[in-house]
Amino acid sequence: MIKILDITNEETARQVLAAQLPAYRVEAELIGYEEIPPLKDTTGSLMACGETFYGYYTDETLAGAISFKLDEGTVDIHRMVVHPAYFRRGIAQALLSFVLQLEDEAVKFIVATGARNTPAKTLYLKNGFQLLDEQEVAPGLALSFFEKKNNLDG
Numbered sequence: 001m002i003k004i005l006d007i008t009n010e011e012t013a014r015q016v017l018a019a020q021l022p023a024y025r026v027e028a029e030l031i032g033y034e035e036i037p038p039l040k041d042t043t044g045s046l047m048a049c050g051e052t053f054y055g056y057y058t059d060e061t062l063a064g065a066i067s068f069k070l071d072e073g074t075v076d077i078h079r080m081v082v083h084p085a086y087f088r089r090g091i092a093q094a095l096l097s098f099v100l101q102l103e104d105e106a107v108k109f110i111v112a113t114g115a116r117n118t119p120a121k122t123l124y125l126k127n128g129f130q131l132l133d134e135q136e137v138a139p140g141l142a143l144s145f146f147e148k149k150n151n152l153d154g
Contacts, residue, residue, distance in 0.1 A: 031114035073107035
């Protein structure tokens with residue numbers, strides 16, 4: 001089940017962080033870069049981030065989450081988190097599909113991921129995102145930038 005999360009609630013932020021940290025540790029290992037910003041998040045920084053969060057629950061456990069900001073018709077996806085214990089169950093796909101449908105009036109969707117994060121890149125490409133660019137943003141860290149334009153013509 002997917003539901004909106006109140007990230008300004010301390011317990012909710014704690015639950016998101018409990019999924020986020022192990023998920024991003026896996027990404028850090030995949031891309032060979034240990035200093036990715038989501039690994040530095042705290043409950044407080046999540047509570048103050050200003051992003052809209054939705055969570056995917058398995059029974060009563062938060063198994064994954066997605067967050068984004070909507071600005072002038074652009075949905076900027078900031079986080080795609082699936083706890084490693086719930087990998088390969090379609091959770092990331094469910095969360096992404098949910099947001100694409102939820103924000104169907106958006107002009108476009110943008111997202112960035114580690115250039116060596118093949119599972120994430122595959123997810124975005126199979127959902128109609130186009131690779132715009134790959135850039136080294138820090139020594140040893142390259143990011144892939146994706147965009148999906150929304151066809152609002154019906």
